[in-house]
Amino acid sequence: MTTIKPIIKSTLTSSSRSGALKRKLEDIDPIDEVEEPRIPNKQRVKTYRLCPYLDTINRQVLDFDFEKLCSVSLSRINVYACLVCGKYFQGRGNNTHAYTHSVGESHHVFLNLHTLRFYCLPDNYEIIDSSLDDIKYVLNPTFTSEQIGSMESSDKLSRAIDGTMYLPGIVGLNNIKANDYCNVILQALSHVTPLRNYFLREINYARVKRPPGDSSFLLVQRFGELMRKLWNPRNFKAHVSPHEMLQAVVLWSRKKFQFTEQGDPIDFMSWFLNALHIALNGSKKRDSSIVYRSFLGSMRIYTRKIPPIELEEEQKEALLLMDEYQEKVTESPFLYLTCDLPPPPLFKDEFRENIIPQVNLYTLLQKFNAQTEKEYKTYKENFMKRFEITELPPYLILYIKRFTKNTFFVEKNPTIVNFPVKNVDFGDILTQAVKERYACTTYDLVANIVHDGEPGKGTYRVHVLHKGSGKWYEMQDLHVTDILPQMITLTEAYIQIYELKETKQERE
Known part of the structure; x- marks a missing residue:
């Protein structure tokens, strides 16, 4: 007996210690304080590993793309997803919306959308079961460096819950009403490798500090979430809804960009890239954010003023000697280049049809x-x-100006631009001094945005290159189809993203 007593004593001591430690931790746990401030210590949540209701979970109805709001109170605080019907409810204690729903509908399994912890209601105990990890991963996909590194060479298909096969990164985006102009930009940017890789790892931007009261960082977080969902190899569905991303866009553009009204992709892209850059504490320096490191180029603009036409030759010559009429040089950074199309022909051909002109890139x-x-x-x-x-960026964006506004209406130029999909050499337009600084000046196309239809009423679609499979895909909202590269050059290209071959070789 003498040998047993100290063992029992030490066991009791250690258990009492762990119990005290557990109580202490529970007392200072901010999550517990927020969730159930009125529940006494004795009635705190007990953890059980087994739950008899796990087979009631319906993964088909789970959709974590929408705003994390309680469907009754519209509150963002302490929201739970019912894993049986997919609806969101607030709270977990007695008389909360989640508790009432659980009792009224006999739905028992809930997921806290903030802490990613599972609970059984109304019994109010935490469920710990590895079979629920797939739900947790769909809500918050995470990527390792190895997974990100293999994306450029992987053509592995994934299977959604309904059996649909899809390629990660090649998934449709839901059109809520008229947000196709946003969708094409988001899809195109998701195939810019350094930008995508940066946003797939939340740790890359989690440490960015913004001034107190400034919540523009929400735009960064939402874009990161969307990138991870687009490239998630374990999605329940073969499409993603950009609802939360677009809510952040509406908020931070002060309703300039809506998903209920058609907009212009170039305006949205210009605003979005600058907003991301600022939210990441970017400055005028080239390496101050991932946006500038990927897209920022530089040019020199030579400007000279022209004398009025109605003046006589002597007066014009006198004006040209003045300092005001001398050529001025300014340095200007750019995120994209604007290309001007030649004016379309005014006359119809012999068959009384419009001649569709073509021009070389x-x-x-x-x-x-x-x-x-x-x-x-x-x-x-x-x-x-x-x-x-004077400076070529790693990723060059070309904007082909198709729309011109006159006094009465907006007119669209239907000219087809002939461009190669690979090996576009921009060295031909560089001066010799600038060209000598670059070992490589050839680019490959990675994304091509197209406008179809009349100005203001038409639709947008995007062609993207999936590097792992080497195939091109056409995406228009939820519709995803593969397309031959030769067909891309026949479309009315509007915005194009090119990748410098040098960056490609460095990555390989």
């Missing part, structure tokens, strides 16, 4: 060769400008 790029001058008119004055590219 290299012809459009002559605007940036430091020699070609273009006239710009203002209300009072006219200027001649020429552009010289």
Whole structure:
């Protein structure tokens, strides 16, 4: 007996210690305080590993893409998802919306959308079961460095719950009403490798500190969540809804961009990239954010003022000697290049049909060769400008200007741009001094955004290259189909993203 007593004593001591420690931890746990402040210590949640209601979970109805709001009170605080019907409810204690729903509908398994912990109601105990890990992963997908590194070479298909096969990264985005102009930009940006890799790891931007009261960082978090859902290899569905992302866009653009009204993708992209850059504490420096590191280029703009046409030659010559009419040089950074299409023909052909003109991409790029001058008119004055590219970005965005506004209406230019999908050499438009700085100046197309239909009423679709399989895909909201590269060049291209081959080789 003498040998047994100390063992019993030490066991009791250690158990009492662990019990005390557990009580202490429970007392300071902020989650417990928020969730159930009125529940006394004796009635606190007990943890059981087995739950008899796990077979009532319906994964088919689970959708974590929508705002985490209680469906009754519309509160964002302490929201639980019912894993039987998929609805969101607030609270867990007596008389809360989740508790009432559990009793009224006999739905027992709930997931806390913030802490990712599972509970059984109304019994109010935590469920710990590894079979629920797939639900946790769909709500918050995570990626290791190895998984991200293999994305460029993997063509492995994934299976959704309904048996649909899909490629991670090639999944449709839901069109809530008129947000296809946002969808195409989000899809295109999700295939810009450094940007995607940055946002797949939450730790990359979790430490970014914003000023007190500034919540523009929500835009960064929502974009990161969307990237992870688009590339999730274990999705329950073969599509994703950008609802939360677009709510953040509406809020932070001060309703400039809505998902109930059609907008222009180039306006949205310009605003979105700048908003992301600022939210990541970006400055004017090239390496201050992942946005600038990926897309920022630089050009030199030469501007000279033109004398009024009605003046006589002697007066014009006198004006040209003045300092105001001398050529001025300014350095200008850019996130995208605007290419101007030649005006479409005014006459119809012999079959009384419009002639659809074609133009070569290299012809459009002559605007940036430091020699070609273009006239710009203002209300009072006219200027001649020429552009010289001094820095090429790793990813070059081209905006092909199809819409022109006149006094009465918006007109669309239907000119087809002929462009190669691979090996577009931008070295031809660089000056010799700039070209010598680059070992490689050729780019490959990674995304192509197309506008179909009339201006203001048409629809947008995007072509993206899945590098793992080497195939091109066309995405228009929820519709995803593969497409031959030759077919892409026949479309009315609007925005294109090119990748510098040098960055490709470095990654490989």
